[in-house]
Amino acid sequence: MNRKNALAAGVAAALALGSVNLLATQSTAAADSSAARPGAGFRAMSAESRDEAIRTADRNAAATARELGLGSAEHLVAKDVLLDTDGARHVRYDRTYKGLSVIGGDLVVHLTADGRITGSDLAHRGPVRVPGTSPKLTAAAASAAAVKHAKHVKNPKSKGADTSTLVVYAVGKVPVLAYRSTVTGAGETGPASREAVIVDATSGAPLAQYELRQSTTGTGNGVTAGQVSLDTTQSGSTYTLTDPAHGGTIVYDSYNSPQTNPKQNARTFSKATNSWGNGTTSSRESAAVDASYGLAKTWDYYKSSFNRSGIRNDGRGAPAYVHVDTGLLNAFYDDDCFCMFFGDGSSQNGSTPVTALDVAGHEMSHGVTAATANLNYSGESGGLNEATSDIFGTMVEFYAGNSGDPGDYYIGEKLNMSGGYMRRMDNPSTDGASLSCWTSGAGSADVHYSSGIGNHFFYLAAEGTGAKTIGGRSHNGTTCNNDTFTGIGKEKAAAVWYRALSTYMTSTTNYAGARTATLQAAADLYGADSQERYLVSKAWAAVSVGTALPDPGTGTPTPTPTPTPPNGNALANGGFEQGTSGWTQSDDIITASTLQSARGGSHYAWMMGYGTNAIESLSQSDVAVPSTGTPKLTFWLKVSTQELGSVAYDTLRVRVDGTTLATYSNANASAGYVQRTVDLSAYKGRTVKLEFAGTEDTYLSTIFLVDEIAIG
Numbered sequence: 001m002n003r004k005n006a007l008a009a010g011v012a013a014a015l016a017l018g019s020v021n022l023l024a025t026q027s028t029a030a031a032d033s034s035a036a037r038p039g040a041g042f043r044a045m046s047a048e049s050r051d052e053a054i055r056t057a058d059r060n061a062a063a064t065a066r067e068l069g070l071g072s073a074e075h076l077v078a079k080d081v082l083l084d085t086d087g088a089r090h091v092r093y094d095r096t097y098k099g100l101s102v103i104g105g106d107l108v109v110h111l112t113a114d115g116r117i118t119g120s121d122l123a124h125r126g127p128v129r130v131p132g133t134s135p136k137l138t139a140a141a142a143s144a145a146a147v148k149h150a151k152h153v154k155n156p157k158s159k160g161a162d163t164s165t166l167v168v169y170a171v172g173k174v175p176v177l178a179y180r181s182t183v184t185g186a187g188e189t190g191p192a193s194r195e196a197v198i199v200d201a202t203s204g205a206p207l208a209q210y211e212l213r214q215s216t217t218g219t220g221n222g223v224t225a226g227q228v229s230l231d232t233t234q235s236g237s238t239y240t241l242t243d244p245a246h247g248g249t250i251v252y253d254s255y256n257s258p259q260t261n262p263k264q265n266a267r268t269f270s271k272a273t274n275s276w277g278n279g280t281t282s283s284r285e286s287a288a289v290d291a292s293y294g295l296a297k298t299w300d301y302y303k304s305s306f307n308r309s310g311i312r313n314d315g316r317g318a319p320a321y322v323h324v325d326t327g328l329l330n331a332f333y334d335d336d337c338f339c340m341f342f343g344d345g346s347s348q349n350g351s352t353p354v355t356a357l358d359v360a361g362h363e364m365s366h367g368v369t370a371a372t373a374n375l376n377y378s379g380e381s382g383g384l385n386e387a388t389s390d391i392f393g394t395m396v397e398f399y400a401g402n403s404g405d406p407g408d409y410y411i412g413e414k415l416n417m418s419g420g421y422m423r424r425m426d427n428p429s430t431d432g433a434s435l436s437c438w439t440s441g442a443g444s445a446d447v448h449y450s451s452g453i454g455n456h457f458f459y460l461a462a463e464g465t466g467a468k469t470i471g472g473r474s475h476n477g478t479t480c481n482n483d484t485f486t487g488i489g490k491e492k493a494a495a496v497w498y499r500a501l502s503t504y505m506t507s508t509t510n511y512a513g514a515r516t517a518t519l520q521a522a523a524d525l526y527g528a529d530s531q532e533r534y535l536v537s538k539a540w541a542a543v544s545v546g547t548a549l550p551d552p553g554t555g556t557p558t559p560t561p562t563p564t565p566p567n568g569n570a571l572a573n574g575g576f577e578q579g580t581s582g583w584t585q586s587d588d589i590i591t592a593s594t595l596q597s598a599r600g601g602s603h604y605a606w607m608m609g610y611g612t613n614a615i616e617s618l619s620q621s622d623v624a625v626p627s628t629g630t631p632k633l634t635f636w637l638k639v640s641t642q643e644l645g646s647v648a649y650d651t652l653r654v655r656v657d658g659t660t661l662a663t664y665s666n667a668n669a670s671a672g673y674v675q676r677t678v679d680l681s682a683y684k685g686r687t688v689k690l691e692f693a694g695t696e697d698t699y700l701s702t703i704f705l706v707d708e709i710a711i712g
Contacts, residue, residue, distance in 0.1 A: 041495075041525070042502075043083045044307040047315045053081035057091045064093075064109055068120060069612050069698070071127040073098045079106075080313060080371065082502055087113025090503045092372065097128045097168045103180065103198065104171040106374060106506050121517075123506035124170040125587070126612030130177045135201035139164040139179065145204035146181030146197035152211050153185030153193050169198050169207050171376070171508050172595050173609045173703070177201040184260075187211065193259075210378035212336075225293045225357060226404040232274055241269040241276065241292050246299040247310045247317030251288045254321040254341070259328070262321045262341055281344075287322040287353035291342055294360025294396070295320060301361070301392070301399040302368065305491075306498050311338070311367035318367060322355060331359050333366040340364065349416050356414040357405050361396030362389040373505035380510035382447030383435075387454025388501060390423065395494045408471030409459050425459040426475040428452030437480035438511055438544040440579030440592070440603065453511055453543050460485075461539035462493035479542035487539075488532045496521045496536060510588060512580060515540045519549075544581070570624050570711040571690070576603035586617040599636040599673045599707035607694040608650060611642070611701035619691035623711060627685030633661075635709040636673040641666035642700040650702035654678055655691040666702040673707065680711065 045053070057064075057078035065076050076093040083089055088111065095105030107122040137145070142164040150156035158164075158181065169178035178201050187193025194212040199205065233242040243249040255265035269276070269288050277286035299317075302308040309315040318333075320340040328343025331354045340363045345352045366389050369375055375385040390411050398407030405414055412422030419431065428434035434452030435442060442450045463470070464487035465477040477487075487493065500517035503524075509517065518540075522533035529552040537549040572582030576598075580590050589605050598604040607616050625631050633654070643649050648665035655661065662678045690711070694704055 041085050042307050042499075043085050044309075045081075045083055045313075047309070050081060050313065053083070053089070054078045057081055057093070061093065064091075064117070067117060068107075068109070068122075069127060070095075071097075071129060074102075074105075074128055075099075076107075088118075089113075095128065097130070097175075098133050100133060100166055100168050101180075102128055102168045102170050102175075103178075104169065104376075104506075104508050108503060108506065110503075121504050121506055123508040124175065125614060126610035128168055128170050128175045129611060130168055130175050133166070133177060135166060135177060135179070137179065137199070137201050137204055139166070141204065142179035142199050142201065143181050143183075145199045145206075146179070146183050149197055149199065149206035149209065150183045150185065150195050151209045152195045153183060153187040156183040156185040156195070158183050166201065167198075171208065172593055173606060174595060176207065178207055182212070208376075208378055210376065210382060212334075212377075225290045225402065226279070228289070228293045228402075230276065230289065230292050231296060232276075234274070237272055238270050239272070239274045241288055243292060243296055243317065246296050247315050249292070249295055249299070249317030249320065251292045251295075251320045251322060253284055253288065254324045256323055256326050256344075257321075259325050259341070262324050262339075266321060281352060284323060287342065287344070287355045290353065290355035290357070291320050291322050291340075291360060294355065294357045295340070295364055297357065297400045298361045298364040298392075298396045301396045304399075305395075305494065306502075308368070311364060312371045318364070322353060327351075328354075330354060331363050333363040333370075335367065335370040338367070340367075352416060354415065356412065357400060357402065358393040358397045358411060358413075359415070360393075362393035362411075365389040365392040368392070369501065372502040373509060374507045375505065375509060376507050377447060379443040380450060381508055383442065383445070383450030383452075384454050384505075384509060384511070384514055386447045386451035387458070388497070390425065390451060390455050391458045391494065391497055394425065395490065398490060406471035408473045409455075409463075409475055410471075410473055411455075413473070423448075423452065423455065424475075425455040426463070427478050428456050436478070436543065438579075440577070440581075442511065453545070454514065456543045457539050457545070458493055458497065460542050461487055461496070461536055462490040463487040464535075465542075480544045481542055483538065483542050483548075485535060485538045485542075488535050492526070492532055493536075495525055496532070499524060508588075511545050512585065512588065515546050546580075546584070570626065571620060571709055574709040574711075575601055575707065576605060577601045579603065582620055584617075584619050584621070586615070589616060589618050596703070596705055599638075599705075601707075603707075605692070605706040607652060607692065607704040607706065608696045609640075609701045609703035610696055611699070612696070613698050614694075614696045616694040617691060618706070619689060621689045622687055623690050624687050625680050625683045625685065625711060631680040631684055631711065633678040633680055633690070633709070633711050635676055636707045637664060637668075637670075637676050638673045638705040639664065639666065639669045639702065640705075641669045641702040643702060649700070650696045651694070652704040652706075653693045653695075655693055656680065656683055657688050658691075664704070669702075673705070 061076035075096045079094050080092045091109045093107050095102040104123045110119045111117050140160055143158040143160050147156045147158050164179045164181040167178055167180045169176045178198050181197050183195050196212050197209045198207040231243045231245040232239050233244055241251040252266045254262045257264035277283050277289040311318055318338050322342045324341045324343050327346040329346050331342045333340050342355050369385055369388050375381045377385055409425035410421040424430050429436040434449045436452055436456050438453050460477055465484045468475045496518050499521035504517035504520055518536055522536045526532035534549050540546050541548040576590050591606050592602045605618055643666040646667045648667055651663055651665045653660045653663050
């Protein structure tokens with residue numbers, strides 16, 4: 001009996017925004033499809049219309065969950081709605097499972113103006129299932145395990161069970177019942193830094209750790225804005241630094257309150273005259289001027305560029321605190337309190353406040369990321385989180401047009417750093433720590449350093465390659481593949497990044513996923529066959545993420561056959577130890593996850609295992625099959641399944657140039673890796689494309705692990 005079930009074509013009942021029909025549930029990555037709408041952009045929404053759109057999305061949540069094939073124990077909670085100029089909508093949901101928050105459960109649903117679903121992007125594809133929601137570990141034991149496994153703070157402490165919350169951790173392919181615990185200790189954001197630690201609720205094993213406060217580590221050079229205009233509020237004869245034009249943003253003097261309670265001594269800046277600061281640190285108002293100005297310019301940039309009204313797109317300003325703590329070389333955004341903090345620096349930089357324009361743009365942009373993709377602050381997602389803030393902090397600097405702080409691609413150049421800047425987007429590795437090119441170890445690097453990959457991509461997409469002087473500073477667009485090309489301009493590059501962030505990225509997006517998201521965004525905005533989309537792909541290839549698309553102006557070039565390497569393997573990176581190098585994957589297939597094991601080394605290909613309708617593909621093109629002897633494809637395969645019997649419900653096909661040469665299924669389940677061999681004699685001396693294509697049906701999961709692939 002064939003157990004495969006197609007998803008329903010539509011919901012029987014008409015919904016408030018139109019009937020919901022599912023056209024595609026895979027990641028919306030097919031940017032060259034007819035769904036691409038050149039010229040797409042976001043429409044301005046009033047706070048009232050946005051609230052109503054979110055309420056409507058909540059009313060439609062159950063039907064949407066059914067259409068996506070989610071389980072009955074899962075519930076969707078609408079977080080945001082974006083409206084395109086042509087009426088299309090993008091609804092961002094969070095997910096719960098039997099009342100528990102699902103980390104990695106967020107998703108975006110894309111709908112036409114009449115309510116038909118055209119696609120979806122899910123941080124965790126398919127339904128979430130765990131064996132049960134009764135943990136073997138107590139909350140107190142989870143807190144103790146979190147302290148043991150903390151990596152980002154020194155001398156970690158926990159307040160006990162109160163700091164541990166039961167969740168479902170769905171960042172990997174197999175969801176796990178877990179605890180999310182909070183520990184404190186000395187860290188990057190000061191002596192009261194906080195870290196989230198996720199531990200398995202059964203074993204206490206660590207699943208993830210990340211800082212809870214995104215931050216820029218650096219120092220400021222005092223007042224950087226110069227003489228500027230500020231929007232303030234007058235009440236009677238008193239003025240305050242309350243900005244009515246930007247959601248009522250208020251800048252407070254924290255009066256050196258500790259980070260653990262920045263409001264402890266806080267007070268408003270108020271006076272009888274509407275003139276603030278003296279341009280030096282002798283006045284406590286001077287730092288507040290910089291912060292107020294920077295936050296207003298950031299608000300204006302998002303509003304004028306993307307019709308976004310504030311951090312959460314609800315027209316509400318976030319409070320900001322200057323003069324936080326003592327000797328704090330930092331500024332940061334905290335989503336828990338919806339507020340921003342700026343330190344006064346320390347003796348290392350002459351105690352100058354960290355309130356430069358690109359710092360304000362950086363921190364407020366962390367809030368925008370939290371309100372949209374909510375990128376996890378660890379691994380490659382964390383690097384993308386930091387890169388997003390650097391990108392938009394830089395764009396704010398260009399937008400402001402302040403002659404005293406002209407736009408450039410240096411981060412923190414006004415912060416009086418010993419090297420003259422904190423980071424450089426044109427050539428990140430010049431700081432001695434940031435990554436300019438993607439490597440398989442990028443996910444293990446500090447997020448402030450792995451952000452260099454995204455920064456480098458953005459610079460190249462915007463400006464192209466070669467030496468330039470921008471904002472009075474020298475820039476040099478270097479690449480990782482020695483390519484040369486022009487950019488699409490910073491405004492277009494920023495539009496692509498924002499649309500990708502707000503419409504397609506999710507909490508678990510990595511660099512490969514960011515490439516997919518930006519290519520789709522470029523297709524939406526400029527067309528699938530546009531030079532803009534092509535150059536975006538060139539910029540990603542230039543930082544070692546994927547390969548460039550064919551130039552739409554010159555057609556598809558004839559590939560040059562890849563010579564057989566000295567080791568006798570015609571495949572590049574057959575053991576995956578160089579990450580995705582040489583391979584094209586439809587999803588995050590190549591991994592070093594400890595949830596499964598490699599046949600050799602640390603990396604392997606994990607295909608399928610969703611327990612719902614899904615397809616995946618892993619391929620390598622331009623493979624030169626040997627012209628002598630009896631060429632063969634060999635690889636090691638491990639199959640684990642929940643299916644029973646010998647009927648092939650879930651399959652893995654080996655294809656060469658589109659022809660299936662071998663098929664494996666749940667019926668081939670094995671306790672360990674088994675070597676498989678496929679005869680390639682029919683392709684002797686030819687250059688071919690090798691593909692592993694996985695298909696999974698609606699019920700029960702099958703995992704195919706592939707490693708050590710060779711053609712010789």
